[in-house]
Amino acid sequence: MASPQPDGSGHPPLPELELDNRAFWTGGGRGELLISRCAACRRWLHPPVPVCRYCLSTDVISTPAVGTGTVFSFTVNHQPWMPGMAVPFVVAVVELDDEPGLRLVTRLTGVEPADVRVGLPVRVVFEQHEDVWLPLFTPREAA
Amino acid sequence: MTTGAVITGVGQSAVGRRLGRSGMSLTAEAVLAALADAGLDRADVDGVSTWPGAHSPAPGFSGAGVFDVVDAFGLNVRWFSGGSETAGQLGAVMNAVAAVEAGLARHVLVFRTVWESTATTLAQGRRASVVGSGAARVNGWTSYLVPFGAMSAATWAALYATRHMHDFKTTREQLGWLAVIQRQYAGLNPKAVYTDPLTLDEYLAARPIAEPLGLYDCDVPVDGSTAFIVSRADATSGLNAPGVRIEALSSALGGRPDWFSYGDGSEMMATEVGRDLWTRTDLRPSDVDCAQLYDGFTIFTLMWLEALGLVPRGESGPFVEGGTRIDVGGDLPVNTSGGQLSAGRLHGFGHLHEACLQLRSEAGHRQVFAAEVAVVAAGGGPLAGALLLTRER
Numbered sequence: 001m002a003s004p005q006p007d008g009s010g011h012p013p014l015p016e017l018e019l020d021n022r023a024f025w026t027g028g029g030r031g032e033l034l035i036s037r038c039a040a041c042r043r044w045l046h047p048p049v050p051v052c053r054y055c056l057s058t059d060v061i062s063t064p065a066v067g068t069g070t071v072f073s074f075t076v077n078h079q080p081w082m083p084g085m086a087v088p089f090v091v092a093v094v095e096l097d098d099e100p101g102l103r104l105v106t107r108l109t110g111v112e113p114a115d116v117r118v119g120l121p122v123r124v125v126f127e128q129h130e131d132v133w134l135p136l137f138t139p140r141e142a143a
Numbered sequence: 144m145t146t147g148a149v150i151t152g153v154g155q156s157a158v159g160r161r162l163g164r165s166g167m168s169l170t171a172e173a174v175l176a177a178l179a180d181a182g183l184d185r186a187d188v189d190g191v192s193t194w195p196g197a198h199s200p201a202p203g204f205s206g207a208g209v210f211d212v213v214d215a216f217g218l219n220v221r222w223f224s225g226g227s228e229t230a231g232q233l234g235a236v237m238n239a240v241a242a243v244e245a246g247l248a249r250h251v252l253v254f255r256t257v258w259e260s261t262a263t264t265l266a267q268g269r270r271a272s273v274v275g276s277g278a279a280r281v282n283g284w285t286s287y288l289v290p291f292g293a294m295s296a297a298t299w300a301a302l303y304a305t306r307h308m309h310d311f312k313t314t315r316e317q318l319g320w321l322a323v324i325q326r327q328y329a330g331l332n333p334k335a336v337y338t339d340p341l342t343l344d345e346y347l348a349a350r351p352i353a354e355p356l357g358l359y360d361c362d363v364p365v366d367g368s369t370a371f372i373v374s375r376a377d378a379t380s381g382l383n384a385p386g387v388r389i390e391a392l393s394s395a396l397g398g399r400p401d402w403f404s405y406g407d408g409s410e411m412m413a414t415e416v417g418r419d420l421w422t423r424t425d426l427r428p429s430d431v432d433c434a435q436l437y438d439g440f441t442i443f444t445l446m447w448l449e450a451l452g453l454v455p456r457g458e459s460g461p462f463v464e465g466g467t468r469i470d471v472g473g474d475l476p477v478n479t480s481g482g483q484l485s486a487g488r489l490h491g492f493g494h495l496h497e498a499c500l501q502l503r504s505e506a507g508h509r510q511v512f513a514a515e516v517a518v519v520a521a522g523g524g525p526l527a528g529a530l531l532l533t534r535e536r
Contacts (some may be wrong), residue, residue: 013275033234075301076354107291
């Protein structure tokens with residue numbers, strides 16, 4: 001059984017699409033996890049920004065990440081923070097395989113909360129809501 | 144070394160669950176108490192500072208802003224400051240220190256008012272501490288958390304807790320001891336909201352909120368206002384209250400200021416603040432007689448203990464285990480008012496209030512013997528700030 005998701009009327013608010021974040025939130029429509037990357041020093045940058053915090057280059061482009069990573073940390077959320085929110089669900093910090101320290105917060109899907117551990121290999125899957133493709137992650141072996 | 148700023152007055156309103164009073168009503172009570180404590184007339188107040196100001200749309204998160212207070216009290220000030228992008232909640236105090244040091248004001252009224260407990264009822268359950276629960280879309284830094292269900296600081300803090308447990312074998316029981324001891328302190332604090340003893344078994348059996356954090360790992364929303372007068376050291380003669388000197392402060396912001404990229408994942412911006420604090424004083428962590436450390440969640444207090452160098456990195460769990468070291472007669476009494484977990488969430492200002500009482504020897508049955516140096520820290524994640532206080536001789 002897939003872990004429950006905060007769906008339906010109780011789904012959390014979606015992100016507002018803006019100039020700098022649009023690629024990240026919509027890349028899933030093409031099946032791509034688009035992350036900002038500095039074209040000069042090749043470092044990855046998340047959340048999306050138009051300048052590289054490492055070398056200060058402004059040559060930053062949205063680039064497909066490999067879409068795999070490992071669970072860096074996680075929490076099994078039991079509290080319905082808004083009406084209609086289904087619980088429990090797993091919120092995780094995933095460290096992407098593209099670069100050490102490149103982390104994002106996501107929700108895990110397709111896994112029992114009890115089976116989640118730090119270090120679990122995961123891959124991205126996208127869940128569309130309106131004009132947003134949320135990058136969720138699922139265990140790699142569950143492909 | 145000191146900052147040249149002294150806390151010359153402290154005041155606090157009634158504190159409680161669902162008091163049914165407005166933010167301004169609570170603020171008035173606290174401000175009048177602080178003025179009376181200092182022995183100041185309102186005409187003496189020439190500065191006002193608060194966190195986060197009146198801008199927040201979340202119900203009860205902010206009880207009053209600078210303009211509200213200036214108008215309500217008929218003040219004429221030369222300097223004022225409000226806003227949420229500061230070194231944690233105590234940033235309002237730090238701004239006041241900077242103002243008196245710069246000669247922009249002599250007596251700054253600093254306050255923080257929360258009335259989430261009542262406001263939640265009025266807003267039909269929508270909570271100030273849940274981000275995005277009333278908005279169609281979210282933007283800014285919260286947009287990288289909220290859409291995944293990470294809508295509360297409880298969820299964010301739990302991500303730190305999991306990692307701290309993973310890296311250092313920190314246990315639920317250890318977190319629990321902090322909650323148990325703070326409840327014990329709360330029993331000695333007439334203003335505390337929860338005063339019934341809490342056992343470790345009850346802690347462990349409580350419903351989970353965001354595992355590994357459960358109900359008693361989370362602070363309790365209350366109504367209450369706390370106010371201080373921050374004065375120039377050369378403007379304190381003739382005032383009523385024993386002075387509390389602000390020895391040093393830290394507002395450092397290094398590393399990634401977010402909830403998931405800072406450091407190794409089991410530390411937060413507090414690490415930067417702790418490192419910086421001790422460069423501004425001759426005092427050492429071993430000089431601290433009591434510590435009032437932010438406890439929005441138990442894990443935050445453990446992380447502050449490490450960040451401030453009060454406990455070696457990774458050893459906060461064993462340090463609080465059993466509770467004797469942090470109890471009133473222990474090596475380092477921690478959160479002696481009962482903290483936000485049991486006394487109520489006054490957003491760091493309750494911790495500062497308690498530190499002042501301790502240094503003024505006004506903490507009653509929970510008084511730490513001969514307390515001369517106190518450290519106060521507030522914030523979690525990218526929000527972090529600390530004050531080192533001494534009893535004025």
